[in-house]
Amino acid sequence: MNFTVINRELQVGDVHIIAVTSSAVFLIGDADIINVASAFDTPPEALIIGPFVPLTPRG
């Protein structure tokens, strides 16, 4: 596959970001390869209402 990119003039004013988190990328520049992944686990059983029990892999 052929992929042609023409980078013309790029001027940016003010960038205001609260947060860059969970494997996100904010890039001013060029890159060849960007590979990001994020897994976030908060299943229903992650909210436990009741006695405080130690954490176990099944709940």
Added chain:
Amino acid sequence: MKRLSMVQLVHNELTSFSAVFQIGDSKEITSRVKVLAVQRQQELFFGNEGEVTFPIFTNPIPRLAIDTTSLQINKLNESPAISVRTIRVLAIAFSAVVHIGSTSTIDTEARIKHTRQLASNSGAEPALVAPQASIRIIKDESSCLQ
């Protein structure tokens, strides 16, 4: 060829938990983080928690395999620079990358397990109740739905 990055002013308050704040060119950035976030209504820690492995920390995350051999990229930089006046980033965290300059490869991965434990309305088991724990418990519906 890669372009020049010009930024007049950068402001960052917090870079934490395996995050990267890079000024200048780089070749390869690999960032990994595993987070076990526990919120308990009462101050309580059982000592050995977090020593067992949870599936989210070991299960493979599917990744796109990039085959660059079959890809022909032609880049024409009519302007040699990218210019930005100001950048304000409050926080960079959990394997994130803020990069001013060019790079070749960025590879990041964040695995976060979030657990919340609230006391039931009947109160927690006496043995685990903190001394001052005559607290009124209100289930936070809004955070349950998030």
